[in-house]
Amino acid sequence: MTTEPTMPNEPTMSTEPTKSAGMTHMRREIEEIPLAVARLLDGSGTVLTEAGRGIRERDPQFVVTVARGSSDHAATFMKYAVELTAGLAVASVGPSIASIYGAELRLGGSACLAISQSGKSPDIVAMAETARAGGALTIAITNTADSPLARASDYAIDILAGPERSVAATKTFINSAVAGLGLMAHATGDEALLAALFELPEHFRKAIACDWMTVLSDTIEKQKSLFILGRGPSAAMANEAALKFKETCGMHAEAYSAAEVMHGPLALIGPDFPVLALAARDASEPSVAEAADSLAAKGAPVFVTSALAQRVVRLPHVATGHPLTDPLTLIVSFYMFVEAFARHRGLDPDTPRNLRKVTETV
Incomplete structure (x- = not known):
């Protein structure tokens, strides 16, 4: 792995998302995505850098992910991103392996990415604790900074999506995926990927305007x-x-x-x-x-x-x-x-x- 990338200038975000009395929480939260991503890249830039350095120094032989629901889809996205950027095989570990079956996995020489917006689902936390005990470098990606999952991990990345009131996750999914890409950009020294992340807020504004x-x-x-x-x-x-x-x-x-x-x-x-x-x-x-x-x-x-x-x-x-x-x-x-x-x-x-x-x- 090469040296970590430098941080491009943060994009200017001066316009608040459109709001109206009749707007659903889901619609409002989708329109908040550009601001949420800019906030993540700015506010969690230091921990992304540190966690990326931690991965580079540990030099893992493989990666495991732990997640459910939309967070597991973010983990699937990260599987491809890690395999394409770092050349490391990625496997999804079932949280019930720890929480129900009580199995102990031999994860020495690995990195574990645990993704949960609340950071407090017992099975996700249990699997992260088991992974850490089994020798993995554990990294939490969560929207709750002081959560059990964050405390159970070597590094905790706060995705800074802000409150999400709609049951359907939108901005937390996007910020989890962006956090994962930022993590790998720092771990692999990928300047082009990091620059692309800082261009995302403007691309997301345009994507919101697409009429399907x-x-x-x-x-x-x-x-x-x-x-x-x-x-x-x-x-x-x-x-x-x-x-x-x-x-x-x-x-x-x-x-x-x-x-x-x-x-x-x-x-x-x-x-x-x-x-x-x-x-x-x-x-x-x-x-x-x-x-x-x-x-x-x-x-x-x-x-x-x-x-x-x-x-x-x-x-x-x-x-x-x-x-x-x-x-x-x-x-x-x-x-x-x-x-x-x-x-x-x-x-x-x-x-x-x-x-x-x-x-x-x-």
Whole structure:
């Protein structure tokens, strides 16, 4: 690993996000994402630098992640980011290994990334403690600075997203992913990645302005289910998008790799089964576009964030100029769509049925 990167100048953030009396918490929190990311990069820059240095000095042989829900989707995103930037294999460890089964893992020579917005779910905390006892360098990524998870870890990165009142996580997901990328930028000395992170607030403002509702709603509202595709880092965004459909819209959605969908799941494809393909500007984009065209040829209504596909409906999207930040603008545009689509269906995205903001699993 090389020397750590220097910090570019922080982008100017002088405009507050739009607010109105009738706005949902979810909508307000999506619009807060640019400011939240700028706050993270500024306020947690020191600990990101220190934790990155800690990883570089420990020189781990592999990485494990511990998380659930949207945080686990951020961990999946980090799996690809770590493997692509540091060349280290990454494995997801089930929190129940520690909390229910009481197993002790031999994790000497590893780094453990534990992600939890509340930082107090007993199973996540237990697994982080077990990882640390097993020899791992433990790093917590959390929105609660003085949480049990932060105290159980060698380094605690406060994502500084601010209060999130909507049950559906949005800005905490984005800030967790950005924190993970910042961590790896410092660990590997990746100046280009760190510079790309400081450009994200402006890209997120543009992503918020992308209108997917006009393009998607008429087709999707007539259906009961859909596929959401991605590949590489954007596969994590597909997982996150599918979860948000279930949470906010009461609609079934299933995430697949654009490669895996061409196997068994292909049997469901037809005129009444829409597909949303989240293609980032990276090495996977041609294959995602090819899969999208193939599914469209079988009669499915397909929507894709790529100009490479020919038989589909193309969605407006924001290119960031870096393959690892590009997927993040896609999910921000999706968040704006799914919040509006939930209201269109007569639902309140802030209060999904059967759910609450913090779930503390054992």
